[in-house]
Amino acid sequence: MRCSCHLADEAATLAFGARLAKALQPGMTLYLEGDLGAGKTTLVRGVLRALGYIGRVKSPTYTLAETYSLPAFELYHYDLYRMHDPREWMDAGFRDTDDGRIVSLIEWPEKAAGWLPPPDVVIHLRIDDDSREAECEARSPRGTEYMETCCTLC
């Protein structure tokens, strides 16, 4: 299943994140693809705000990951842009997080291709002048079910 959403401005990206947040379940993995500045972290901010997180959402560019304890589950937000060797993923112990209780949102998954848990959904953000296009693709049965709830409004 695929869908594509036009995101006219930053507020639309945050609102799309809120929609994605609603149907998230523990154990899900979403890959967030797209160029520098495409809006991946903004989307994560929208997800976290909708889940009740009121603190600052920092870009984990230097730390590789930021973790959030939410009422429903733990959410791990990764930014692998600065990862030089996919083995850093293993060394950091991230593999142990693939236990079905954590939601993983992963920016720049291509930097650790082959090492990451497979995605339920891949969201590709494309820069289109002053707006963005989000192209979403389900990659698992669970991802397909998930997208049926969050793509209906696109």
Ligand SMILES: Nc1ncnc2c1ncn2[C@@H]1O[C@H](COP(=O)(O)OP(=O)(O)OP(=O)(O)O)[C@@H](O)[C@H]1O
């Ligand atoms: N739909 C949108 N239309 C226009 N601008 C947007 C939209 N969504 C987000 N932006 C803006 O894009 C900029 C970059 O966003 P963000 O930091 O989320 O990108 P990113 O994809 O995480 O980049 P990086 O790969 O460097 O981490 C921000 O200034 C944000 O306000």
Ligand SMILES: [Mg+2]
């Ligand atoms: Mg980012």
